[in-house]
Amino acid sequence: MHTNLLDFDMNGLVAYCAGLGEKPFRAKQLLRWIHHNGLSDFDAMSDLARSFREKLKEHAALYTPTILSDKTSRDGTRKWLLDVGAGNAIETVFIPETTRGTLCVSSQAGCAVNCHFCSTGKQGFARNLTTGEIVGQLWMAEWALRMVRAVPDERVISNVVMMGMGEPMLNFDNVVRAMRLMLDDHAYGLSRRRVTLSTSGVVPMMDRLALELPVALAVSLHAPEDALRDKLVPLNKKYPLAELMAACQRYLKYAPRDFITFEYCMLSGVNDSEAHARSLVSLVRDVPCKLNLIPFNPFPGSGLACSSREHIQRFSRILLDAHIVTTVRKTRGDDIDAACGQLAGEVQDRTRLAQRGKVVTIPVRAA
Secondary structure, rough: OOEHHHHOOHHHHHHHHHHHOOOOOHHHHHHHHHHHHHOOOHHOOOOOOHHHHHHHHHHOOOOOOOOEEEEOOOOOOOOEEEEEEOOEEEEEEEEEOOOOEEOOOEEEEEEEOOOOOOHHHHEEEEEOOHHHHHHHHHHHHHHHHHHOOOOOOOOOOOEEOOOOOOOHHHHHHHHHHHHHHOOOOOOOOOHHHEEEEOOOOOOOHHHHHHHHHOOOEEEOOOOOOHHHHHHHHHHHHOOHHHHEEEEEEEHOOOOOOOOOEEEEEOOOOEEEEEHHHHHHHHHHOOOOOOEEEEEEEOOOOOOOOOOOHHHHHHHHHHHHHOOEEEEEEOOHHHOOOHHHHHOOOEEEOOOHHHHOOOOOOOOOOOO
């Protein structure tokens, strides 16, 4: 099988070209043709020496995930289901807005974290995605979107969020290589402020990311106290809230933004009371942050319901009165199951989640 050039960031491509007897500047040319210009045909890369193009045709290729389905929502959100082999499929979502276009990218086939309110976690975990499979989602989406634009030379995707299927921090090396390509001026040229990694709180990897490639950080919080978060986000048992908040403080010293985004899924009768809001204020008071309240998007078998609009407004008001920047995320793409928490794909579960039949009971407060 030919080498997939999408697996290489600039350093990797320099090393690969050296292995073919080529000078380092060839890697820069190749990176621009592949990512900046969206080409996969080596013969069309006109400033590469013919001998180099022949070597590439013999040894290399661009392998992007095969599109299994392509759906567009009423609100313009577009979702692709992508085949990554061995019966595994992932989902990638593009969210168009007036001032930006955001691509939500997956990092794993399935997810082993198993957050209680997330449909991805309910199907278990198959494997980590390669660097090429991660950045291949951006390559595929950018050029698919440009094909339907009146001005095809204009960039469509201005922001990338690592918020699709999987926990990015548990696929650290491949995710970082993919993000290096997103930031490289010879590839996609995005700023660190426009690439956001979302984590459920893998504390050691947060510290490592701060040193290696600090991009914008979003933390899936979802509960203000350890006892409740242990049930909603099982990873909390390993890295409890005190450790997580300390890691956020450390990350801010390196972050491209002067705040951390905390994501909080609003679950009726579970984490949406006024007492929860006040506890949340106490928890994040010393961490410069923005709270993003996410209305829960139901999926079959979750046993959960979204908080009412009134509950969300009361919850938000308590945070705002405490001078915490707070927004309520607008639900996008829910008619094609592309909204937050709904990405499921199809995976061959290596964790045997269904066989274990593990059930978590979360007390629900009376409305």
